[in-house]
Amino acid sequence: MKGKHHIALGLITFLVYVFLIGPLLIIMAASFGEQNALVFPGKGFTLKWYMQVFQMSSFIRAAQLSIEIAFAATAIALLFGVPAAYAINRYRFPGKNMVKTLFLSPVLIPCIVLGFIMLRYVVSQWNLAVIPSLLIGHTLLSVPYVMRVVTSSLANFDFAMEEAAGSLGASRGYAFFHIVLPNIKSGIASACVMAVINSFNNVSLSTFLTAPGVSMLPIEIMGYVEYHFDPTIAALATVMMLVTLGVMLLIEKTLGLQTVV
């Protein structure tokens, strides 16, 4: 009896995973096909689509912008989020829960709405350029990740250690950077990974913020696939997925995947 359950469940699981991963593998396979139209199974083997991807300046420019914005926004979110998370865990003050909710609130608002308010107020009314607006929007996306992960790592930190450093003559700043920060660095690292990936993959917010020659990579890809259906995008997707795999391996080796998701 036990065996039968096991096999049926195993089969379902296998099929679900085929559904989850299969489409991505098909894209990878299709990127090597020789035909100009994107078909699977394709004929022949070529790397010409990869050559083409790296020659398309619009993709390269968009990828650069996406990476820069993702890292810059995460860095700014750390500057906002880490001190606030520290204050929430360390000090007693009124309205603490409200402050925490405020820092977590961007995740409660649909990204498409965040993008819309960026366009309507930050770009149209306050006349900020597109790139600073993208940076502001993506910082909003990253702040909740930092707040959530850092407050939970600080919850496990014993502030007596910091006080001990203080009583031994360390200044508050010294104690923070040499005692507190090293103890929560893996939390900060996993917050950064999640924030960067989330920012890099974001579509709903970035789609409102484009200008001639300025657009994020996912938006550039979306614009391309609306009119073209060739393996170039499959090649680009394969490159992006390989990078994702690399990042995941790196996380597994250093932090462990369990800590991130």
Add this chain to the structure above:
Amino acid sequence: MRLNGLRKCMWLLLILPGAFFVTVFMLIPLFSILISTFFSESTFTLDNYTRLIRSTYFQQVFGRSVRLSLLSTLLCACLGFPCAYYISRYSRRKGLMMALAVFPMFTSPVIRSFSWMVILGRKGIVNQFLVGIGLFSRPQSLLYNEFSMTVGFVQLFLPQMILSLLGVMDSIPEDLTEAAGSLGATRFVAFLRIVFPLSVSGLVTGAVLVFTGCMTAYTTPQLLGATDTQVLSTMVYQYAMSLRDWVQASAVAMVMIVVTMLISGIFNRLSRKINPMAA
């Protein structure tokens, strides 16, 4: 004395920059939008909402959003539950299975929607197969309709469901089901009376993630849907970008926020009622 005062206000200095940032760039614009939907030429009015609610177009779009989100949530639950149960109880490679669920989650939604454009297209593998076995005489259009959108949604959010279920199922001690078995319960009864009730909180967490995800997703409906299968998020985009109708876009955005918050609130309350562990 001054130093002491500074120390007392330290928390304020630490939270102020971030709080200021979120307030200025999110809360104030959000409230401005909310207020702008209630005024027309500086007189209070509910017109923007009544007009919206009365329009059959909006009713269709709203209905489609809710319907597809509910359907996708249900499908994710039905597919995710057996999967998570198998992985947590039987799988010898739990780490690998988790990584395989995380991988699509980390992959751009644009790429994932695009992959369905390749698979479900007229020359795609599904059409080849269906024509091959003689079900269709000609390739059929499987794309740009509610079917392809649902497929895209389920694939997009299923990993979240599996991972939130795994999170709770892993914490159910194996001894519990064994104890039930030794007291005469069949495996099915043990599952129904022990594993399932203890997994409900994970199921609800997953369902909230999937439902709100579907309600607010933009990429999938944009790439796998068509102009006659719009949902709330594509409607916001269309009003804002194509029609430049700020007020209507704001009203739709507000409806979206209210509905997602309402639904996740109800779900969460439900889970607290059902879950025996929370009490």
